[in-house]
Amino acid sequence: MGLKRPKGDALAIALRDRTGYSFRDIALLQTALTHSSAVKAKTNNERLEFLGDRVLGLVVAEMLFRLFPDAREGDLAPRFNALVDARTCGAIGLELGLDQLIRADAAVKAGKGGNYLSDAVEALIAAIYLDGGMEPARAFIMRYWEPRSRSVIDKPRNPKSELQEWVAQANGARPEYVIERREGPDHQPVFTVAVNVSGFAPSRASGPSRRAAEEAAATEFLLREGVWSGERAAS
Template identity: 45%
Template sequence: MKLARDIKEFETRLGHSFADPGLLIRALTHASISSPTRGDNQRLEFLGDRVLGLVMAEAVLDHDPEASEGQLAPRFNALVRKEACAEIAREIDIGAVLKIGRSEMMTGGRRKTALLGDAMEAVIAAVYLDGGFSAARDLILRLWGKRIKTVDTDARDAKTALQEWAQARKLPPPGYNELKREGPDHAPVFTIEARLATGEAARAAANSKRAAEQAAAKALLDKVET
């Protein structure tokens, strides 16, 4: 009874009422709790990633008809990356209805960027299979709408941007060093230092190594570009 109520509430937040609720259940089922009789969301994730990519490619083209491919690509990447999907997932609280195994539960699975991002892509696929491409497109444009309009016109992956900065000056790629890990296993905090061969460095902390590396790269890029 509670599951049915939670799913209905999630459909309201999502803005799509499923003709086949089983698709949504599968999209919300992580591999850690799958079984021979209970499928997980991995195949849906694969499909949803492609649906999201097609819709977002069209959206960034429509938003700026004069933009070059070199301008469009980083905007597209910023909108479809796992972190962006996870941010949307948090906004509609996918974590509250995500079905995960005990091991993932104990390590904070409902808050993990990777799990939330994968689930968001799986939900997109479920909407696509349930209501067709038009329904999936409407969903994506509604949830991502403000991001499409405000995505930084120079949006770049910070690590890539820093590496390009170094290469342009004939420097080796920057290095990343984990300085420390703090906090409990289910909610760790990583401190990463990004350093250039010339000695400039910057540090940042985040709940994942990837996010900490990105933050450190951005901090270092801001430092050397000022």
């Protein structure tokens, strides 16, 4: 069993060192870390996610513009797309430990699709922006995205595409995805999908959509068979 999720001032303290920002509006922070699936939640982070996505995009675009003064638009765009991609945001969410702080339905967290973490990171950016202004939001983004800006080149490939290519080379077959379960309410479903490949044991994973579950199952297969390393999956 993990530690009990902190609330109120304890939550703000838990994030202060990780974000470099001390929240004044604790309720805003709590909303940023409340997923729409949370039971009995009066508010959730969907609106903050919308705003945070735009703040992140502006800061990252400006950062790349300044870091690579001689780069052409065609060179900057792939870096930008990779840095604001859901997988990058999800990886930063794990680095921040948000998986232990987000208020969400257990089935969503168990899905490991990564979307709820990515959404929470964008909502957290918006909360910092609304609570403290652009400079604290920019400082937070630079802290976590700037180190990645020099190593990332283009958007991570879709795990389904990589699995299909690998299987084609291995035995000429095609992966087959099967929905095994659909749980949760209509507005917040959780899909469990198995990917079957001839000659291999199935891999299963869950996600908030059929696509997310299929990608998670493909990722699980690639990791299990050693095609991907843990670092490759998080990139």
